[in-house]
Amino acid sequence: MARDPSSTRKITASDVAERVGVSKWTVSRAFTDGASIAPDVRERVLQAAAEMGYSPNLLARSLSTRSTRLVAVVVDELGNPNQLFLINEATRQLQARGFSSLLLNLSPEYGPAAALRLADQFQVDGIMFMGTSLDEELIELAQKIRRVPLVVVSRNSSLSNIPYVTTDGYAAGAEIADLFLAQGHRRIGHMAGPPSARTELRRLDGFRDRLQACGVPLTCILTSDHYRREQGMQSLLKYLESTPRDQRIEALFCESDILAIGALDALHLSGNPHRIAVVGFDDIEIASAPPYELTTFRQPTAYLVGEAIRRILDADAVDAGSLMAPGTLVLRSSHRRLA
Known part of the structure; x- marks a missing residue:
């Protein structure tokens, strides 16, 4: 028929x-x-539209208003649970304001040039950058695309013309150093995430500076190529295997919670649970789970995302500049000195 x-x-x-x-x-x-x-x-x-099943064509409307009501969200470390939390918060707040998000996931196969070309084709109204590496190519492309507002979220930008909204990582690092010192730890290390270009966290700077000011040098810096549990676990296991027991660190500040969770897993696998105090950063959901009881530093994520969106969408906030907000130290048990 x-x-x-x-x-x-x-x-x-x-x-x-x-x-x-x-x-x-x-x-x-x-x-x-x-x-x-x-x-x-x-x-x-509106009543007739509802009865007939009509909804406006937003793409067609954008041709006349010159606004697609679409914001690009650029990420590159989806293995990090905190990145997923950021994306969820960004999409939620954008939708509440009547905007949609275009998720652009950077990778070795899909770099900034391809991502920004797609953003250009969709004529986005702004770009929220949540990745680790804000490289020159991405910045140049973003500035060529109709002068689209670009804001870095949850990291510092080292470029004066790129505003950022983030937690005060320097102050947070200093507070975590004070916590370890108060527990009596003296051999103290740090686990860093992947190196970044043009963005920084300042957590290590504040941590190391406060330790040095108190006469305690940073013993070592462990590294991880990605923000993933496996990376944190392997990084600490390698350290434990190569370092005599009497020379090992007593405490470890990890740049993110997922690395800290990996570090705690490494201690369990090596038969040394709680032998090294561990503190993370972000306060992801699993941090409070009984096997971990991870002491961590919570970021004001909803506030930071809201401020980023405001700088993109609100005319009176476009020139608001950068913002660093205080976070909150969340005490559980993983930071304590072994009795």
């Missing part, structure tokens, strides 16, 4: 206008916040 074309034809603004007895431009105004239209007319248009 032949299909009835009318059953699948998309309802248009003209169809709604014809039923209500208004122009299609009046239908458009009914779906536009702040547009000039009588309340009773708006109500009749």
Whole structure:
């Protein structure tokens, strides 16, 4: 049996206008916040649209308004649970403001040039950068794309013309150093995540500077190529295998919780649970789980994301500049000195 074309034809603004007895431009105004239209007319248009199954074509509207209501969210470490939390918060807040997000996942196979070309093709209204490496190519491309606002989230930007919103990592690192020193730890190490270009966390700087100011040098810096549990575990296992027991660190500050979770797993596998005190950063969900009881530093994620979005979308905040917010030290048990 032949299909009835009318059953699948998309309802248009003209169809709604014809039923209500208004122009299609009046239908458009009914779906536009702040547009000039009588309340009773708006109500009749919206009711007819609901009955007919009509919804406005946002892509078509963007041609006339020059706003796609689309913001690109650029990431490159999806193995880090905190990155997923950031993405969830960004998409939630954007949707609450009537915007959609375009997720661009950078990788060795899909670099910044390809990502920014896609952002250009979709004519995004702004870019939220949540990756580890804000390289020159990405910055140059972002600035060529209609001067799109670019804001770095949860990291510091070393470029004066690229604003950032982040936790004060320097102050956080110093507070974690004080915590270890108060516990009596003196051989203290740090586990860093992947190296970055043009962005930084400042957590290690604050941590090392406070230790040195108290006469305690940083014993070692362990490294991980990615923010993943396996990387943190292997990094500490390698250290334990290569370092005599009497020379090992007593405490370890990890740049992120997922690395800290890996470090705690390494201690368990090596038969040394709680032998080294561990502190993380981010306060991801698993940090409070009984096997870990991870002491960590919580970032004000919802506030940071909101400030990033404000700098992209609000005309009075475009030139607001960078922001560093205080976080909160969350005490559990992993930082304590072994009795």
